[in-house]
Amino acid sequence: MLLPATSASLIRAVLAVLSGALAGAILLLAAPVAYAGGDGLVRQEVTFRGGDGLVLHGTVLGKAGAPGPGPGIVLVGGSGAGPREEYRQEAEAFARAGITTLVYDKRTIGYSRFHPDFRLLADDALAGVRLLRSSSGVNPRQVGLWGFSEGGWVAPLAASRSTDVAFVVTIGGSGYDPLRTQAWNLATHLRHRGAGGPFRRTVAGPTAQLLGATGLFPAAGYDPVPVLQQLHRTPVLALWGEHDTQVPPQESARIFRETLARAGNRHAVIRFVAGGAHNGHRTTDGFDRIGGPLFHGKKLGELPPGYAQTMASWVRAVATGHPPASSATPAPEQALATTPVPDHAWYAWLAPALLLLGFAAYPASALLRRGPVLRPVRWPAGLGLLAVVAAVACPLSVFAAGDGAAAPVVWGRPAAWLTVQGLAVAVVGSAGISAAALWRRRSSLSWAAWLRLAPVGLAAVGFVPWAVWWGVTA
Template identity: 30%
Template sequence: MPRWLVILGIFVLLSGGKSAAQPAETKLDPNIYDNYLGTYELSSGELLVIGRSQRVLYFYEPSTGLARGLDHAPSSTPALKWFAGPSFQIFSPVQFEIEFIRKGGMIAGLVLLKPGVATQTAKKVPFYREEKVSFRSGDAILSGTLLIPSTKGPHPAVVCVHGSGEQDRNGFGSIIRFVADHFARHGIATLIYDKRGVGGSTGNWANQTLDDLATDALAGFRMLQNRSDINRKQIGLWGSSQAGWIMPKMAAQTNEIAFIISVSGAGAGISVGDQVLYNLEVDLHNAGFSPDEIAEWKQAYRLLYKIVQTGEGTDTSQLEELVRKLQQNPKLSDAIRVNWFLARSNPKIDWKKRDQWFFLYDPNFDALPLWRQYTGPVLGIFGELDGLAPVSEVVPIFAKILASRKNTDFTIAVFPKAHHILMEMETDTPNDNELPRLKRYVPGYFDTMSEWLSRHVTINIDNSQKTLKR
């Protein structure tokens, strides 16, 4: 049945010395730094979680939601002493330090040093085990990690589906890793994997269509179905952002997907083309563009859509003339998303370069009919201040579609003050420029997912309740 949620007492649901830049351009060696990842327990029982992206270690404190990127002083590899700044991707001034403890060549714990607070030591605790896995999808071999609860199987399971861009198994800002850690600690096996051409996977993510991405994720789903320690009838999907287009495409190919959790999902109420136009509008507004200037940019994008759909040989002179005019605006340097295509010095379309987003993704694609066909339960999570989707517009549409299905088991939660990545904003309007300054995940985000899952899957509790309820 549709559910109503009240989060933080606010009605949110419809029925149903360093710079702020990345601290290092060098990729972290997984053979060294994957050993740092996992859950650490303080003597107080409080947990700390270490994750990573391709280049940065990340720190997450489940009790407060605090999340920080970690920098380290130049030193020999492996680096043991790391520093956290005031926010997610700003590393100076230093607010606290972490020093990892090695024992027998492995990371066994960490020391947390916060100003004005007694030094705390946390030991690394195996709430789950990790298994390196690989699976074939077409001509590619995809590499990943399966986080398996320490309790007896077979376990319910989740396949984590990426958002857009070059992402490894841990995701942008370790977002996927933190979700997988949370699920595994709550008794749910979780598959995370590298996109094609990233980490240990072969191929090239940059030339994949949404259908290709769905095929890859579905291959991971099939791999889990063939494992004896996984309950093949309770395997579902978690995905964020672009995954909102990918997951319903997966569900259209099989009726075996047990559930779907969509976080800041694209395709929840508007087409691919309209989603891009919204991203563009928010970006230009925050860069100081006037309504008339924004309208001209949107006109240029609509012309682009029309030309691409008509095909090579179409007259592009009107688009080129408009783009040349728009490129003269000095405020353009403050806009991030227009640089996807139309802000380039040459406004001509390169028809031979087929890995451009407007070739790979059909602007007219609308995921709503596929969502309507899906027969399983759905949890849709949105941030009120998402700069990549018009949340107040799409949530009613998404809820109406889910309620129209034969199975009306869905829940939609909109978290107040939340950014696209479900971290808390300090501004009152959507603004992607705030991303580096975010400080913590919004209260209730992780627990909302695990509590919802506990009502939809069977979790084995044969070791200790404590293990599963962190």
């Protein structure tokens, strides 16, 4: 049945009103809701799209009743999953100082420890900057970045790609590539466990070269220096904990200072946090944390006196148009120096590969039943295969699982490494015994037999200098 025109118009008008009201309710529910806590801070849950369109979730914190538009800062976390709760103390400290702060959950799609895409993470950080620049109470020309650890690579990279970033603060940023940095980190923690210099040199030297040459270590060749050179106009505050045990603080501070000076940056401030660990929080020696909330069952440590105040006062000075002039405080002593990792160290993987082929050649030919089985040769061939695999796997496990893979440490060496050294002695000893036995039978051996023995013999001879270089004999 057809309705009169006036009735149809009335129904359409009512439906339009209801649709508008429903849409308004939906928008109201979807819009970020700000709520004030008892600590004088206002928090607003937000979502925004990262560099590749992935939806990221975060919290914007501000000081209740803060007068007028002020500075803002986006917190960029360290390696790993990085939920925002890990950086709650810093976020609240900035907000209490009148600096509106965005802290967000790090992406878990398109990023992992085995695939750290720094450019994608920098895009996420810049998306956060755009969000904060459009927030009420924030001066869009006074929004900067704070980067911790891995964020010490990401935040400068983001700033180098956008003029929207007004300043950069880093804590625990490394001046070296990730591979050299991780090698130093592991050597430092192995030293703390009681592992002696020889095994530490194997980890930081040949093993790191093997990882770099084979491409097994993610982002091994990322060099932060060219990025820092582009920050010639961006004010930078670079901080390290006095007891940083994860990046080399003394060497990194020197690289930051010298690189930014060469770039012509006149507002680069280098500071060290007294009593601070890698994350700037309280510690006794860099390996523990004092107080603070628990994160994944471990203490994060409290913010030490002066740490948050140093950052906040510096940001406020930049925001008022008076960025502090470049300066640097003396660096604390660094117990270990870093070990350079040569580019394209092809020998690091070729040598063990040839040894494995040489030791495997004899048992492979025996399986094919080509010629008589020479029993004395079985021992150096089998032990050689086992020794090379174990010698490579032992320090590689430290890179894969951390310094805990070296436990227990006996006589300054991981127990597993003592086993490797025992195998190395057995290889050399069995090779000598086999050589003597074959020499006594030399008249009865054909040229074909000698050809079968040549690979394992060459491998046994080559094993000695390789074992010395790899650190097995030390």
